[in-house]
Amino acid sequence: MSEIYALDQYVEDLRRITRETDNEDEIISRVGPLAQRLAIEKDWLQQKHYEADAEHGFGVHLLHEEPDHTLAVFVVSAARSWRSPHDHGTWAVVAGVERVERNIHYSRVDDGSRPDYAELEVKHDFNADAGELICMKTGGIHAVRNETDCITLSLHTYGKHVNYTERSQFDLETKENKDFILQVE
Numbered sequence: 424m425s426e427i428y429a430l431d432q433y434v435e436d437l438r439r440i441t442r443e444t445d446n447e448d449e450i451i452s453r454v455g456p457l458a459q460r461l462a463i464e465k466d467w468l469q470q471k472h473y474e475a476d477a478e479h480g481f482g483v484h485l486l487h488e489e490p491d492h493t494l495a496v497f498v499v500s501a502a503r504s505w506r507s508p509h510d511h512g513t514w515a516v517v518a519g520v521e522r523v524e525r526n527i528h529y530s531r532v533d534d535g536s537r538p539d540y541a542e543l544e545v546k547h548d549f550n551a552d553a554g555e556l557i558c559m560k561t562g563g564i565h566a567v568r569n570e571t572d573c574i575t576l577s578l579h580t581y582g583k584h585v586n587y588t589e590r591s592q593f594d595l596e597t598k599e600n601k602d603f604i605l606q607v608e
């Protein structure tokens with residue numbers, strides 16, 4: 424039987440891949456299968472990772488980041504909740520760990536000329552199950568909904584810790600575009 428793929432090995436692979444290329448398409452296509460494997464084998468998983476913030480309905484738990492905040496890996500738990508449309512300011516590879524989350528991906532349809540304003544249009548609306556991947560290049564916008572009463576878990580890998588990138592959260596009604604900082608456990 425092959426060895427379990429551990430978090431340390433994943434981080435080594437992330438370092439090697441991002442040393443070898445800065446092309447986001449290539450990074451995502453190489454990181455994706457590794458993230459899937461880590462998400463399925465989950466020897467990194469601890470009971471505390473299921474905890475979700477009562478106010479927002481989700482919990483963000485840091486597994487790894489480099490000293491310069493690059494190569495950040497999180498496990499995100501979510502109770503029934505809606506995570507508003509947002510971008511990440513970097514590339515993102517998300518792998519489902521436990522249960523199904525609805526992902527809604529958006530295109531920006533305004534011309535970007537007005538600060539703090541954005542018009543979004545739904546591009547793709549789908550359910551992502553455990554073991555499935557959601558990948559976005561810098562600028563990709565999505566929202567995530569847990570429509571069940573079960574806690575979901577997903578494994579998120581970003582080119583840079585998202586609290587150190589310039590990124591936004593979008594309000595679909597007011598069309599406001601605001602800074603977005605996560606509370607990380």
Ligand SMILES: [Fe+2]
Pocket residue numbers: 509510511565
């Ligand atoms: Fe996201």
